[in-house]
Amino acid sequence: MALLAVAGYLAVQYVTGGAGAPGCKVASGKGGRTPYEFTPEQAVNAATITAVGTARKLPERAVTIALATALQESALRNLDHGDKDSLGLFQQRPSQGWGKPEEIMDPAYSAGLFYDHLVEVPGYLDLPLTDAAQRVQRSAFPDAYAKHEPDAELLAAALTGRSAATLTCDGRPGSTPEKGPDAVRAALVRDFGHAVLRPAGAEVADGAGTGTGATRSARASEERTVTVPVTGGTGTGGERETERRGWQVAHWAVANASSLHIQRVTYAGREWTAGNTDSKWSPTGTEGAKGAERAAGPVRITSAW
Incomplete structure (x- = not known):
């Protein structure tokens, strides 16, 4: 029982990004959806991913794909560990040509590298989100990204500015x-x-x-x-x-x-x-x-x- 309780606590910490209340919230601009709550650490990383995408004049859909991918890979946390040598927000691997460890641990760099690969996917804007993400990530769990699409859409709407006065x-x-x-x-x-x-x-x-x-x-x-x-x-x-x-x-x-x-x-x-x-x-x-x-x-x- 005690071990199960500890395991449950650690799982919550991984998903939320740390101890205590989330501290940040995005409300639906239309008022019809449950707000998405997350930690300040996650908020900073989500804002960086979005800013890097819009600075490249990429559409909101590209930002949504990137955010959903980071939600799945790291829960929007800049992890210094992962499967094998995977690192950072997108769990990119130095051994697979994604860059030096210190580069991958730079959220702006890793987001930019993700977008570099995403825009090379033919018709990525018209693909199902999980397919577009998988063509970049080549994950062992190719369908895992889809479950994050609703939250990623809510985050992207706020962080690209389409949904005004919704993030606090x-x-x-x-x-x-x-x-x-x-x-x-x-x-x-x-x-x-x-x-x-x-x-x-x-x-x-x-x-x-x-x-x-x-x-x-x-x-x-x-x-x-x-x-x-x-x-x-x-x-x-x-x-x-x-x-x-x-x-x-x-x-x-x-x-x-x-x-x-x-x-x-x-x-x-x-x-x-x-x-x-x-x-x-x-x-x-x-x-x-x-x-x-x-x-x-x-x-x-x-x-x-």
């Missing part, structure tokens, strides 16, 4: 968090590439000058804030694409809240603050979320310090 994390920092706006900027470039900081660049206010009381408090907040410009095409379709891009960056920031010590994320008249796990973004300002979305503006990411 509690934002509690880990034991060795990176800190400050410089860490946020570096992580943005790591996942999205340098283009995420263009055309105007992600700027941090200089905080120059003096003041007292509320003025000093506001200036301190500005000093910790990275402003990420969001641009897209023109016309109605371009506005939708711009907003989608903005929500992708905003959700990425929430997913990274614990590791980067992010306190607040603001976009399109909505605001997320650390400690909120009810999958709701609060309206900002007096116009309400709908009015502000018409002029969504940049994504503002504020660090705790």
Whole structure:
């Protein structure tokens, strides 16, 4: 009995990615599905996989395939072990030409390598998900990926920005968090590439000058804030694409809240603050979320310090 209890506990830890409550949640934009709950570690890795795919201008279906594959192979955990010499999010093997161990353990590298192989599969967008994944992975369990498709679709909708204001994390920092706006900027470039900081660049206010009381408090907040410009095409379709891009960056920031010590994320008249796990973004300002979305503006990411 005791051994069975221990085995059950370890199984839960493997699936959830660690001890305690999951801490992150993605709600269905349509409100008709059970929310998907996962850990901050899993959220960071899912956001990286998504960002690498969209930076290559791959469609959401490609991201869904990648996320389902990583859910099956590692439960979205960057594992330093596996079957034989398998490593990382996708359990890629150095001995089979997937790269050096230190490369495979880089989530952005391993995600990019998965996409490199996926796009070489003829008609992969039209294949059943498990078939497309299997043609890349060549797993001993070729049908295993299918069961993760619903969760991967929910994650992809949020992390590509198609489903707005649906991802939240509690934002509690880990034991060795990176800190400050410089860490946020570096992580943005790591996942999205340098283009995420263009055309105007992600700027941090200089905080120059003096003041007292509320003025000093506001200036301190500005000093910790990275402003990420969001641009897209023109016309109605371009506005939708711009907003989608903005929500992708905003959700990425929430997913990274614990590791980067992010306190607040603001976009399109909505605001997320650390400690909120009810999958709701609060309206900002007096116009309400709908009015502000018409002029969504940049994504503002504020660090705790």
